[in-house]
Amino acid sequence: MALDAIADQLDRFAEFQYFIEASAVTVSALSGMIAAREKQLDIVGTYFIAFITAFGGGTLRDVLLNRRPLFWVSHQEYPILIFILSILFLYYSQRLTPVKPLARKSFNLIDALGLALFSISGTSYAIADRIPPFIAVLFGVITGVFGGVLRDVTLIEIPVIFRQSTLYATCSFLGGWTYLLFLSFKLSPSFAGAAGFTAVVVLRMLALHYNLKLPVLYSKDVVDPFSRLPKKDL
Amino acid sequence: MALDAIADQLDRFAEFQYFIEASAVTVSALSGMIAAREKQLDIVGTYFIAFITAFGGGTLRDVLLNRRPLFWVSHQEYPILIFILSILFLYYSQRLTPVKPLARKSFNLIDALGLALFSISGTSYAIADRIPPFIAVLFGVITGVFGGVLRDVTLIEIPVIFRQSTLYATCSFLGGWTYLLFLSFKLSPSFAGAAGFTAVVVLRMLALHYNLKLPVLYSKDVVDPFSRLPKKDL
Amino acid sequence: MALDAIADQLDRFAEFQYFIEASAVTVSALSGMIAAREKQLDIVGTYFIAFITAFGGGTLRDVLLNRRPLFWVSHQEYPILIFILSILFLYYSQRLTPVKPLARKSFNLIDALGLALFSISGTSYAIADRIPPFIAVLFGVITGVFGGVLRDVTLIEIPVIFRQSTLYATCSFLGGWTYLLFLSFKLSPSFAGAAGFTAVVVLRMLALHYNLKLPVLYSKDVVDPFSRLPKKDL
Numbered sequence: 001m002a003l004d005a006i007a008d009q010l011d012r013f014a015e016f017q018y019f020i021e022a023s024a025v026t027v028s029a030l031s032g033m034i035a036a037r038e039k040q041l042d043i044v045g046t047y048f049i050a051f052i053t054a055f056g057g058g059t060l061r062d063v064l065l066n067r068r069p070l071f072w073v074s075h076q077e078y079p080i081l082i083f084i085l086s087i088l089f090l091y092y093s094q095r096l097t098p099v100k101p102l103a104r105k106s107f108n109l110i111d112a113l114g115l116a117l118f119s120i121s122g123t124s125y126a127i128a129d130r131i132p133p134f135i136a137v138l139f140g141v142i143t144g145v146f147g148g149v150l151r152d153v154t155l156i157e158i159p160v161i162f163r164q165s166t167l168y169a170t171c172s173f174l175g176g177w178t179y180l181l182f183l184s185f186k187l188s189p190s191f192a193g194a195a196g197f198t199a200v201v202v203l204r205m206l207a208l209h210y211n212l213k214l215p216v217l218y219s220k221d222v223v224d225p226f227s228r229l230p231k232k233d234l
Numbered sequence: 235m236a237l238d239a240i241a242d243q244l245d246r247f248a249e250f251q252y253f254i255e256a257s258a259v260t261v262s263a264l265s266g267m268i269a270a271r272e273k274q275l276d277i278v279g280t281y282f283i284a285f286i287t288a289f290g291g292g293t294l295r296d297v298l299l300n301r302r303p304l305f306w307v308s309h310q311e312y313p314i315l316i317f318i319l320s321i322l323f324l325y326y327s328q329r330l331t332p333v334k335p336l337a338r339k340s341f342n343l344i345d346a347l348g349l350a351l352f353s354i355s356g357t358s359y360a361i362a363d364r365i366p367p368f369i370a371v372l373f374g375v376i377t378g379v380f381g382g383v384l385r386d387v388t389l390i391e392i393p394v395i396f397r398q399s400t401l402y403a404t405c406s407f408l409g410g411w412t413y414l415l416f417l418s419f420k421l422s423p424s425f426a427g428a429a430g431f432t433a434v435v436v437l438r439m440l441a442l443h444y445n446l447k448l449p450v451l452y453s454k455d456v457v458d459p460f461s462r463l464p465k466k467d468l
Numbered sequence: 469m470a471l472d473a474i475a476d477q478l479d480r481f482a483e484f485q486y487f488i489e490a491s492a493v494t495v496s497a498l499s500g501m502i503a504a505r506e507k508q509l510d511i512v513g514t515y516f517i518a519f520i521t522a523f524g525g526g527t528l529r530d531v532l533l534n535r536r537p538l539f540w541v542s543h544q545e546y547p548i549l550i551f552i553l554s555i556l557f558l559y560y561s562q563r564l565t566p567v568k569p570l571a572r573k574s575f576n577l578i579d580a581l582g583l584a585l586f587s588i589s590g591t592s593y594a595i596a597d598r599i600p601p602f603i604a605v606l607f608g609v610i611t612g613v614f615g616g617v618l619r620d621v622t623l624i625e626i627p628v629i630f631r632q633s634t635l636y637a638t639c640s641f642l643g644g645w646t647y648l649l650f651l652s653f654k655l656s657p658s659f660a661g662a663a664g665f666t667a668v669v670v671l672r673m674l675a676l677h678y679n680l681k682l683p684v685l686y687s688k689d690v691v692d693p694f695s696r697l698p699k700k701d702l
Contacts, residue, residue, distance in 0.1 A: 036396075042448040044403045045396025048383075059298070064527070066536050068300050069365075076366040083368075094452065131537075132544040134551075149516075149622075154383075156392050158624050162504075162513025169512045214510040218562065270630075276682040278637045279630025282617075293532070302534050303599075310600040317602075388617075390626050 017117065022078070024114020027107060028054040029082045032151050033089045039155055047086040049151055054082060056147035061122050061139055065129055108208055109201075112171075116200035119144040119172040120179055120193050127183070137176035144172040163216075167207035170214065175200030251351065256312070258348020261341060262288040263316045266385050267323045273389055281320040283385055288316060290381035295356050295373055299363055342442055343435075346405075350434035353378040353406040354413055354427050361417070371410035378406040397450075401441035404448065409434030485585065490546070492582020495575060496522040497550045500619050501557045507623055515554040517619055522550060524615035529590050529607055533597055576676055577669075580639075584668035587612040587640040588647055588661050595651075605644035612640040631684075635675035638682065643668030 032053030036046040055078075058071040072078050122143025126136035145168060149159040161168045179196025183189065206212070266287030270280040289312075292305040306312050356377025360370035379395050379402060386393040395402045413430025417423065440446070500521030504514040523546075526539040540546050590611025594604035613629050613636060620627040629636045647664025651657065674680070 037452045039392060039397075040450050040452055041392075041396045042398070042450050044399070044448060045393070048396060063297060063531060064538060064541075066300070066534070070298060073298075073365055073369055076369055079372065080368050090452070131541055134548050135541050135544055138547065153622055153624070154387055154393065156387070156390055156624055158507055158509075159513070159622065162509045162516060163507075164510070165512070214512060216508050216510050218505045218508055218558070273626055273631075274684050275626075275630045276632070276684050278633070278682060279627070282630060297531060300534070304532060307532075307599055307603050310602055313606065314602050388621055388627065390621070390624055 020113050020117050022081075023110045024117055025054045025078050026081065026085065027110045027114060028147055029085060030089075030107075031111075031148070033086060033093070035151055035155055037089075037093065043086060043090050046090055047083060049154060050082050050086050051079065052154060053147045053151040054078070056150035057118060057122075057143045057145060058147075060146050060150075061125065061143045064142075065125060065131075065139070067125065109205070112201045112204040112208075115144045115168070115172055115204060116175060116197045119175050119200050120196045123176045123179055123196070124189070124193065127180075133180050137173060137180065140176040140179075141169050141172045145169045164213060167203065167212050167214065171200050171203040171207060174203055254347050254351050256315075257344045258351055259288045259312050260315065260319065261344045261348060262381055263319060264323075264341075265345075265382070267320060267327070269385055269389055271323075271327065277320060277324050280324055281317060283388060284316050284320050285313065286388060287381045287385040288312070290384035291352060291356075291377045291379060292381075294380050294384075295359065295377045298376070299359060299365075299373070301359065343439065346435045346438040346442075349378045349402070349406055349438060350409060350431045353409050353434050354430045357410045357413055357430070358423070358427065361414075367414050371407060371414065374410040374413075375403050375406045379403045398447060401437065401446050401448065405434050405437040405441060408437055488581050488585050490549075491578045492585055493522045493546050494549065494553065495578045495582060496615055497553060498557075498575075499579075499616070501554060501561070503619055503623055505557075505561065511554060511558050514558055515551060517622060518550050518554050519547065520622060521615045521619040522546070524618035525586060525611045525613060526590075526615075528614050528618075529593065529611045532610070533593060533599075533607070535593065577673065580669045580672040580676075583612045583636070583640055583672060584643060584665045587643050587668050588664045591644045591647055591664070592657070592661065595648075601648050605641060605648065608644040608647075609637050609640045613637045632681060635671065635680050635682065639668050639671040639675060642671055 029050040032050035033046055035053075036049040039045070041049065055070075055072045062068065062070050119140040121140075123136050123140035126139035127133075131139065145161050148161055148168075152159040175196045178199040179192050182192035182195045185192075187195075263284040266284035267280055269287075270283040273279070275283065285306075289304075289306045296302065296304050353374040355374075357370050357374035360373035361367075365373065382395055382402075383393040409430045412433040413426050416426035416429045419426075421429075497518040500518035501514055503521075504517040507513070509517065523538075523540045530536065530538050587608040589608075591604050591608035594607035595601075599607065616629055616636075617627040643664045646667040647660050650660035650663045653660075655663075
């Protein structure tokens, strides 16, 4: 019953969920604002990019799973918070002094917590819909990373997580499998969720610390087996 | 009861709704065709860009609110109209003489009427779904402006309303709040709707006349407080 | 009753549907991988682009028609298949020798079969929802071609089927109408479906063989009737 005790302990972790969620939404929105700033957008652009970054992944998950109300519709405070932050960012971001390395590490940690929360919650919503495991893990990844994908595409850049990310989607993917593995051992959902959550956070912080990246194996100077195919017209 | 009388009068305004809607769809589609023309697209591209511009905002609203059938599915005549217009545009647009300033003003007015109609209808659908006010106003903005956003992204351009628009989304946003403000005074929905509608049209025509734009406050030559953050990898 | 006999015969064609579907998904995914390779993406990018290309059109159709579960959620084997293929592609694609013209023709034929299958199935789902004919044919086209549109936009390219395609969307459109025309003659749905299917395949192979393309009629050196309009701000 040691595990149950741990599970009970971890259930209390749920109390922190709202705090993590709000922090993660703020950090995601901030990454959108920074990207909007690089493109010299006005307040409308800054707000919508922050909005898309923070809510895009969860919205896509809810639309694909047909869940309503959407995450940000039932939490009016999140869109309002981002609205206020966007205005503050527009007026004050350039008066700030550079962020210290400590702040940078906090930023990364909050983002990793958010990625973990969205990945495990996305997977668990899919499991609750009796969706098969591989697809359920993909739903976790979609929830965790598609806000950033939509931000990049809207700003006309190839999504960074498709190119050079430090194992961002990979941590989400492995964390989802950790969660399902523990569930398959008939452990309590809270314990399994905490295990998956921890796996995402630890893997992500390790990947950032050691600057781990997935290999890009394609090279341009080899024979292209598909060079004669009508590449694009499909 | 003066207000009720006005409201009754305004109810008859609803008779004009279809006319405004059809005109607004035509003008939106035309703006899509002009953008498609700049990119030298063929008829398939011209039609789909016109389609996305005209129906994109309403479709996104309906998907997010889970309303079916979609606006253009129950009005088969709109997609057919755009199809015919796209073919005519492809063949004849370059034979026309430049549009006179008068035509330009009509074009702007019709577009402002459409923005107003879509903004107020989007907000009212959200209100009917018991969605809280700030989010309801956002739904009005999404309905009014996301057709143009999707057009720009599909044509690989940063959405113009995020950069240099003459208060396009802003008029929609303020009109939505006007509508909700009048509703909160327990005025008839028709009256409140007409007030919001009028606010959008008047603000938009003023913004165009005086070339009002939102400020872009970011400058590149100041210290970037986030320069040490891993900007994109989020 | 000759037609009924043909229809009975054609019903057996349904047995081949799964085989065609799996082949078409594979070919679509492969076209996504080739595009991902050109942009030097990593495994995450390669997989998601392959995924979007293979499932994007059907997913958009299902979301717009509000059908669940989604096509790839109930067929877990497809996303897993693409996952394995993406890894193999990443590691081995550059060791392969150039594909022979025969392989190229098979590739084109499988893709045409997939386009036909997705076009007719998309149209038939819409018809089953009592959607009017023009819109139903559009749903077939969306199912057949929007995977490629989403692939291109995510990779920050104007969709190729909007610019220079060899009648890709056009074959889907004409095949959909062939299907509806035969249905309107009160022929069996199987027979009508087979007729539409055949129309798409034959038209597409003819278009590829003769390199048929839609005209791009716009030229830049004529008077632009809309040059004085505020083109983008709509």
